[in-house]
Amino acid sequence: MMSYKVDIDGVSSFTADEGDTLLSAALRSRIGFPYDCSSGGCGNCRFELVSGEVSELWPEAPGLSARDRSKRKHLACQCLAKSDLKIKVRTGDEYLPAIPPGRITGQVSAIRDVTHDMREITIKTQSPACFKPGQYALVSSAGVARPRAYSMSNLPNDEGIWQFIIRKVPGGAFTAHLFDAVKPGDPLILDGPYGMAWLREDSQRDILCISGGSGLAPMLSIARGASGKKMDRRINFYFGARTAVDIPGPRDLDFLMGSQSPCTSKIVVSNPDDSWAGETGFVHECVERDFGSRLEDLEIYLAGPPAMVDAVQEMLFIRYRVPVQQVHLDRFF
Numbered sequence: 549m550m551s552y553k554v555d556i557d558g559v560s561s562f563t564a565d566e567g568d569t570l571l572s573a574a575l576r577s578r579i580g581f582p583y584d585c586s587s588g589g590c591g592n593c594r595f596e597l598v599s600g601e602v603s604e605l606w607p608e609a610p611g612l613s614a615r616d617r618s619k620r621k622h623l624a625c626q627c628l629a630k631s632d633l634k635i636k637v638r639t640g641d642e643y644l645p646a647i648p649p650g651r652i653t654g655q656v657s658a659i660r661d662v663t664h665d666m667r668e669i670t671i672k673t674q675s676p677a678c679f680k681p682g683q684y685a686l687v688s689s690a691g692v693a694r695p696r697a698y699s700m701s702n703l704p705n706d707e708g709i710w711q712f713i714i715r716k717v718p719g720g721a722f723t724a725h726l727f728d729a730v731k732p733g734d735p736l737i738l739d740g741p742y743g744m745a746w747l748r749e750d751s752q753r754d755i756l757c758i759s760g761g762s763g764l765a766p767m768l769s770i771a772r773g774a775s776g777k778k779m780d781r782r783i784n785f786y787f788g789a790r791t792a793v794d795i796p797g798p799r800d801l802d803f804l805m806g807s808q809s810p811c812t813s814k815i816v817v818s819n820p821d822d823s824w825a826g827e828t829g830f831v832h833e834c835v836e837r838d839f840g841s842r843l844e845d846l847e848i849y850l851a852g853p854p855a856m857v858d859a860v861q862e863m864l865f866i867r868y869r870v871p872v873q874q875v876h877l878d879r880f881f
């Protein structure tokens with residue numbers, strides 16, 4: 549296997565193996581390379597190529613503007629080294645991986661419907677499932693071009709059980725494969741863990757989890773992680789659904805019943821029919837009604853579609869001035 553040396557501004561360096569993106573290679577080497585989605589969407593892993601040659605996995609990735617491209621900027625999550633490289637990027641300790649990501653092949657051990665368009669897929673690996681609640685893995689399958697990011701919904705464990713809640717996206721390349729072709733016993737490749745929106749165990753603040761659609765997965769993991777320990781922190785769990793049929797059943801949402809910490813959960817439906825008697829509107833509107841200026845006292849986790857995350861961010865940062873270090877989020881590009 550070919551490997552190349554990547555020099556960052558003459559200050560640090562790492563080795564990129566053939567087939568590994570620059571971002572994964574850097575994080576595996578415990579370099580604090582800035583990133584967020586690992587999916588070409590956010591642009592946080594943008595770097596300047598000073599010398600050497602790279603190949604782009606997704607040349608049109610939206611995380612890079614035409615101006616960026618004209619200035620020799622690239623996305624580390626979408627680049628493979630084709631030679632030794634010199635690059636410029638500002639690394640930071642906040643990006644140091646809590647657990648360096650690794651690649652491992654597992655087998656699908658169970659598939660279960662969560663709603664009409666969401667499924668829980670369980671993958672079993674030989675080695676322990678090491679991640680922090682709220683993190684994600686890049687999942688790939690032989691024969692399908694590129695991996696996609698999926699958040700674990702369960703907790704880390706020694707048995708090697710990785711659970712994901714995946715929504716079928718109309719016209720989506722990877723979810724079509726997962727829903728239509730993958731069956732129990734099939735191998736899937738996991739690369740992870742990635743992501744910074746993990747449960748801050750040492751925070752004393754009450755917790756607020758806000759999710760929309762399949763953003764449920766990492767919020768379940770975080771709430772499970774927090775509720776498994778006897779603490780004085782209250783867990784406030786909010787789930788936004790478009791219609792009542794998009795709400796998972798009690799098996800997926802009643803996990804807080806056994807919580808050792810005080811907790812409340814609310815489901816908010818944005819497009820209700822006459823049969824829905826619960827909260828209505830967008831999920832962040834309900835959160836605002838319930839907390840208002842008390843938002844600044846909370847440790848806040850959120851995940852879901854970019855439009856939902858943008859609306860929540862606008863509320864938290866612009867209207868209520870919540871400190872950024874108290875907010876941990878994943879945008880599902």
Ligand SMILES: Cc1cc2nc3c(=O)[nH]c(=O)nc-3n(C[C@H](O)[C@H](O)[C@H](O)COP(=O)(O)OP(=O)(O)OC[C@H]3O[C@@H](n4cnc5c(N)ncnc54)[C@H](O)[C@@H]3O)c2cc1C
Nearest residue numbers: 585587606697698699714715720721722723762765880881
């Ligand atoms: C951090 C994170 C966590 C996520 N967690 C979950 C989760 O728990 N559950 C869930 O259902 N979804 C999750 N997603 C969304 C998921 O990764 C996929 O975007 C979604 O399943 C749709 O994939 P698709 O291939 O079916 O759709 P497509 O529309 O085919 O692709 C969707 C995404 O894949 C990437 N992509 C598209 N084309 C290319 C290409 N040529 N090369 C490289 N990348 C490409 C882009 O990011 C694009 O937005 C998460 C996303 C992120 C960023």
